[in-house]
Amino acid sequence: MYEFATGPLVWVAFILFFGGCGWRLFRMFSMAKKDKVVYPYMSLKHGLLSIAHWIVPFGSTNMRMRPVFTIVTFAFHLCLLLSPIFLMAHNVLLRRAWGFSFWTLPPVLADVMTVVVILACAFFVARRVRAPEVKYVTSWSDYVLVALVATPFLTGFLAYHQWLSYRTVVTLHIWAGAIMLVAIPFTRLSHMLFFVFTRAYMGSECGAVRHAKDW
Amino acid sequence: MGFIQTVLSGKSERMPRKLGPEQMSPDRGLDDTIKRLTPERIESTIKRVMEKETAGRLRVYLDTCVHCGLCSNACHTYLSRDKDPEFSPVAKVKNTLWEMVKRKGKVDAEFIKNAARIAFTECGACRRCSMYCPFGIDIAYLILVVRRVCNLLGVVPAYLQDTTNSHAATSNQMWVQRDEWIDTLQWQEEDAQGVIAKARIPLEKEGADIMYSVIAPEPKILAQLINYMAQIMTIAGLDWTMPATDGWDNSNMAMYSGDFETMGRVERQHYETALRLKVKRIVMGECGHAFRGAVYDGPKWLTWKNPPIPMVHAVDFYYDLITSGRIKIVNKFKEPITVQDPCNIVRGLGLGQKLRYIMNALCEDFRDVSPRFEHNYCCMAGGGVINCGPPWKKSRMLSIKVKADQLAATGAKVIVTPCHNCHSGIEDIIKYYKLGMHTKFICEILVDAMEIPQHLKA
Numbered sequence: 001m002y003e004f005a006t007g008p009l010v011w012v013a014f015i016l017f018f019g020g021c022g023w024r025l026f027r028m029f030s031m032a033k034k035d036k037v038v039y040p041y042m043s044l045k046h047g048l049l050s051i052a053h054w055i056v057p058f059g060s061t062n063m064r065m066r067p068v069f070t071i072v073t074f075a076f077h078l079c080l081l082l083s084p085i086f087l088m089a090h091n092v093l094l095r096r097a098w099g100f101s102f103w104t105l106p107p108v109l110a111d112v113m114t115v116v117v118i119l120a121c122a123f124f125v126a127r128r129v130r131a132p133e134v135k136y137v138t139s140w141s142d143y144v145l146v147a148l149v150a151t152p153f154l155t156g157f158l159a160y161h162q163w164l165s166y167r168t169v170v171t172l173h174i175w176a177g178a179i180m181l182v183a184i185p186f187t188r189l190s191h192m193l194f195f196v197f198t199r200a201y202m203g204s205e206c207g208a209v210r211h212a213k214d215w
Numbered sequence: 216m217g218f219i220q221t222v223l224s225g226k227s228e229r230m231p232r233k234l235g236p237e238q239m240s241p242d243r244g245l246d247d248t249i250k251r252l253t254p255e256r257i258e259s260t261i262k263r264v265m266e267k268e269t270a271g272r273l274r275v276y277l278d279t280c281v282h283c284g285l286c287s288n289a290c291h292t293y294l295s296r297d298k299d300p301e302f303s304p305v306a307k308v309k310n311t312l313w314e315m316v317k318r319k320g321k322v323d324a325e326f327i328k329n330a331a332r333i334a335f336t337e338c339g340a341c342r343r344c345s346m347y348c349p350f351g352i353d354i355a356y357l358i359l360v361v362r363r364v365c366n367l368l369g370v371v372p373a374y375l376q377d378t379t380n381s382h383a384a385t386s387n388q389m390w391v392q393r394d395e396w397i398d399t400l401q402w403q404e405e406d407a408q409g410v411i412a413k414a415r416i417p418l419e420k421e422g423a424d425i426m427y428s429v430i431a432p433e434p435k436i437l438a439q440l441i442n443y444m445a446q447i448m449t450i451a452g453l454d455w456t457m458p459a460t461d462g463w464d465n466s467n468m469a470m471y472s473g474d475f476e477t478m479g480r481v482e483r484q485h486y487e488t489a490l491r492l493k494v495k496r497i498v499m500g501e502c503g504h505a506f507r508g509a510v511y512d513g514p515k516w517l518t519w520k521n522p523p524i525p526m527v528h529a530v531d532f533y534y535d536l537i538t539s540g541r542i543k544i545v546n547k548f549k550e551p552i553t554v555q556d557p558c559n560i561v562r563g564l565g566l567g568q569k570l571r572y573i574m575n576a577l578c579e580d581f582r583d584v585s586p587r588f589e590h591n592y593c594c595m596a597g598g599g600v601i602n603c604g605p606p607w608k609k610s611r612m613l614s615i616k617v618k619a620d621q622l623a624a625t626g627a628k629v630i631v632t633p634c635h636n637c638h639s640g641i642e643d644i645i646k647y648y649k650l651g652m653h654t655k656f657i658c659e660i661l662v663d664a665m666e667i668p669q670h671l672k673a
Contacts, residue, residue: 028274028275032270032271034271035271036515037515038272050351054351061346061590062289062347065288134282137284137303137306137309188280190279191278191280194279195279198275199350202345202351203351210511212589213346214351215346
């Protein structure tokens, strides 16, 4: 199991992830052509302005209205994206396999970032259970998505601290990571791919066509 | 236990519950029409809209929404109804479009009736929520897709459908007949001459600089607004005209009833009339949805990127008249006054600053609203909601308490509403919530405030 996970599984996961992302983006670009307004309305300047306002914490009115959520979601997304890429253990594997690696995070910081991701996932679940407006539109798939994201970090945390059977946990960790990667293009986690484009379109329609702000 | 129950009972809140009069009203446009629906017709219509009439935006929006609920605080219906989660923008999409897509069009007639209620009477398509969605999902567009499905199925609130029928049959929204139109203009010309001797409403003047167009409720119920504009045009010394033929009405309720074929016809006829008169630009009266139909939704449907002739909204027009000195203000409005930022010209055209310039130029005691500009609350009359008529008035009033609170907080006595839907909707709010205020159009204040040179006086 461990051999499979560290060998073919990783390849399958990366192929499905990159292939899936490419396919979804290709579909988006071709379907957008049929939407009469998307390409004619797109404006680089207004698209970028909108993205800038929404990737800077408290850059939009709604973020300022919900400070706790804003802090949690920014911490979550930042840690989620950075910690796996710049984790020392991952980069050791990378160097061993392909002979190169990235700059790495200090282990303590990476550990804290992992905990941030896990706690943020708990926050999102609590919000889905407790906030009526979120609960109303929540279905089981929303919890599955949170679990898909939380599991690789939880197992990674356990593996790093070697609290349970290391080999079992690390195998689980690789499987969980692979499943999450593959899920990105094929589930609502695809907002990772689409965010810049939906945002840029709304920014363009608002800024270039309607002369209004969308933040 | 609560958590486990929530996880396991994802479907518990999906079943439509029995609705009271605060949400559902008898309406033959919904009650009678759904009896004619068959499962096959519903399914094929939904498939047609999903496959043939929508594309990238709809698919990507549905796949990108993470059900975070952050759009809730944007919606006046949600805020007005004690934050009832059923009224958040995402919940409205969940109860309509998500189900249609998930069930691949296999929904029943009762579902369509509910979807029509939500899409036509509980959303004003004001697009405030797209400014609160982290992904910029155009939720109002999704609701308009639902309206399109309902329209193709013939399930539209009867009063709203009547305005669309009027557009289709008479080329204007209010069943105004051709002779009545010309009669009304001549009557208003005479009234204007009671104030300004040389005031004229030039009909069919080919090659004029400006074609002035109005929405059909003006000749029908607010004819004095036309004579006010005749006074303003005369004082400003402008070369203008109005058409004596069909194509004079710039309103477009077909855009909101989901009858996009009629919407396209209305806009095409309006611009063809202006082209026939060889004018340089169209100036339109104080209406928001008419601007949206003429500049965005109409041209989109007709696959024009831009209108063939510039369309100038009244607020933009007045701003130019005042800043250029063509109109001089000598008698400012004295009572405390506030303003409504209409969604289609502030969120839709960025006229918020110019509107405030005009307010300060015309009024001594202007008191601004909060929130304002793009973040202003909708009037809940636009988007075709007020056109759904008396059966839905109670629901509309309950959905807009937040606007009553916002207006009351200004302490003003008068509210300027440079949009016909806002004007009628806010008049209703004032009466229902007993605010003791009045609404006015800008032109009503402008004709009293402007200087009339001695040689022009009657």
